[in-house]
Amino acid sequence: xxxxxxxxxxxxxxxxxxxxxxxxxxxxxxxxxxxxxxxxxxxxxxxxxxxxxxxxxxxxxxxxxxxxxxxxxxxxxxxxxxxxxxxxxxxxxxxxxxxxxxxxxxxxxxxxxxxxxxxxxxxxxxxxxxxxxxxxxxxxxxxxxxxxxxxxxxxxxxxxxxxxxxxxxxxxxxxxxxxxxxxxxxxxxxxxxxxxxxxxxxxx
Numbered sequence: 001x002x003x004x005x006x007x008x009x010x011x012x013x014x015x016x017x018x019x020x021x022x023x024x025x026x027x028x029x030x031x032x033x034x035x036x037x038x039x040x041x042x043x044x045x046x047x048x049x050x051x052x053x054x055x056x057x058x059x060x061x062x063x064x065x066x067x068x069x070x071x072x073x074x075x076x077x078x079x080x081x082x083x084x085x086x087x088x089x090x091x092x093x094x095x096x097x098x099x100x101x102x103x104x105x106x107x108x109x110x111x112x113x114x115x116x117x118x119x120x121x122x123x124x125x126x127x128x129x130x131x132x133x134x135x136x137x138x139x140x141x142x143x144x145x146x147x148x149x150x151x152x153x154x155x156x157x158x159x160x161x162x163x164x165x166x167x168x169x170x171x172x173x174x175x176x177x178x179x180x181x182x183x184x185x186x187x188x189x190x191x192x193x194x195x196x197x198x199x200x201x202x203x204x
Contacts, residue, residue, distance in 0.1 A: 027040060048082070052086065079125050092136060097121065
């Protein structure tokens with residue numbers, strides 16, 4: 001009887017913890033699902049800042065049996081809606097993350113801004129957070145060079161958040177770099193053309 005009583009006591013104490021763990025696992029799966037993500041984000045927004053520590057913990061250690069990329073998309077949506085400044089480093093790290101599979105969203109940067117926003121959830125979240133996100137994006141690009149897609153995303157974010165000191169200088173610097181690339185690429189083509197004995201250059 002004593003053993004049974006102890007077992008029942010342990011089970012009763014575990015119930016709230018176990019139930020909470022199951023609810024959190026369920027929320028993570030909903031957040032990672034294309035068909036359930038919007039509902040999950042609505043639940044999170046309704047709970048407000050109280051759920052932020054849990055979401056931030058998932059950026060460091062995703063729950064088991066949940067697709068990490070799909071969860072990160074959902075987290076970006078939630079952080080943007082909540083305007084969670086603590087999530088800015090996570091969003092910058094995933095700034096070029098696409099909403100769908102890579103082969104489902106080709107040539108993102110040849111599309112109009114509305115399409116870019118639909119495809120890049122971390123970009124949208126940073127824009128929703130506002131000026132502090134813009135400043136962090138600029139600092140990140142200065143501290144460590146970004147690869148092409150990430151830099152394009154950074155430029156897009158900074159360009160969409162008004163009244164941020166240094167934003168125009170950041171964009172002008174990016175424009176100067178692009179102009180220099182265009183100049184030297186054209187100069188290289190001209191040099192190759194001049195180096196040809198006669199006739200058009202191969203591959204033109």
